[in-house]
Amino acid sequence: MTMAQKPSAAKTSWSMLKRRYGFTGNKKVLIGLFGVLTAALLGVAAFSQVTHGSVIPRQPSEKAQTDARSEDAAQTNTEASSQLSSQSSESSETERKKKAPSVVVYVDGAVSAPGIYTLSQAPPRLNDALEAAGGPTDEADISELNLAALIKDGEKFHVPAKGEKQAFGQSSPSGTSGTSSEANAEPSLxxxxxxxxxxxxxxxxxxxxxxxxxxxxxxxxxxxxxxxxxxxxxxxxxxxxxxxxxxxxxx
CATH class of the missing domain: 1.10.150.320 (Photosystem II 12 kDa extrinsic protein)
Structure with a gap:
């Protein structure tokens, strides 16, 4: 007597699912399509995460790196040249002042601070002497003074006031008593x-x-x-x- 073959556990489970959920006919096809679509969506999501989730920075080319280094070097050289030029100018100005002979002059009259002043400008001019004495006062009359005139060591300059009866712009050389012979002489009418x-x-x-x-x-x-x-x-x-x-x- 031949005994009936016992169905396997997998087949039994599948039979139960078919009876319970009705997985028959067209439903099988729909389920299959759903599974394929789900797998496709999962694949797209995984690909998107790989391509967009982590961005690998682009390395600059060798030419770009070389150009950048050249620009940095050029800027450094420019700054260094500018600094050296500034230092050279300051040094030249200092040397010029050291070499310029000092001139001692006496300024009186209508100036803010009459007195004896040492000028180091090269060459010194009458305007430098007036500035050293604080500049002319409001009562000064400098219309006849040649402010660009060169001055010598030991000279005296008198700045006349408005209406003052005196020869304009006269100075005395070193060693005189204060005014030149021209200043002391009566001006001809x-x-x-x-x-x-x-x-x-x-x-x-x-x-x-x-x-x-x-x-x-x-x-x-x-x-x-x-x-x-x-x-x-x-x-x-x-x-x-x-x-x-x-x-x-x-x-």
Whole structure:
């Protein structure tokens, strides 16, 4: 007598699932498609994580590295050259000051701080002396001073005040008592009725144009009777006349 063969456990389980969930016919096909789709989605997700999850930085090329090193070296050389140039300029300026001879001058008159000053500029000029003395005061009249004039050791400079009766811009050489012989001498007066344009231009505040105007007025209106008649000339008022009245005469 032949005994019936006992079904395997796998087949028994599969039979139970088919009866319980109805895995038959078209449902088998759908389940298969679902499984394939799920596997595909899992594969895409895994690939995305591999490609986007970790980014490997791109290494610069050898040429780019060489260019970068060249730029760094050039910048370093430029900075070093600039620093050396600055140091050289400072050194040259220091050497120039050391070589420049010192000049001692005396400045008085209408300046903020009259006194004796040592100038190291090369070459020193009258403007340097005035700056050393604190500059001219509000009452100073520097219109006739040549601020660009070179000065020598031992000179004295007097800055006149407005309206001061004194020759303008005179200085005394080393060893004198304070003023030069020119400054002590009485300045010659300009005759308004006989002076030519050049002589008139020697007066304070009188330029070439004003000198020509004075001569034309004299020819048109006759000689001046008094120095005050000069104010009849267009352009000469009381203020300008006050500056020149002590340097003119009539005859």
């Amino acid at each position: 300009v005759n308004l009725n006989t002076a030519d344009e050049k002589e008139l231009m020697s007066l304070p505040g009188i330029g070439e144009s004003m000198a020509q105007t004075i001569v034309k007025d004299r020819l048109k209106n006759g000689p001046f009777s008094t120095p005050e008649d000069l104010m009849r000339v267009s352009g000469i008022g009381e203020k300008k006349f006050e500056r020149i009245k002590d340097y003119v005469c009539v005859s």
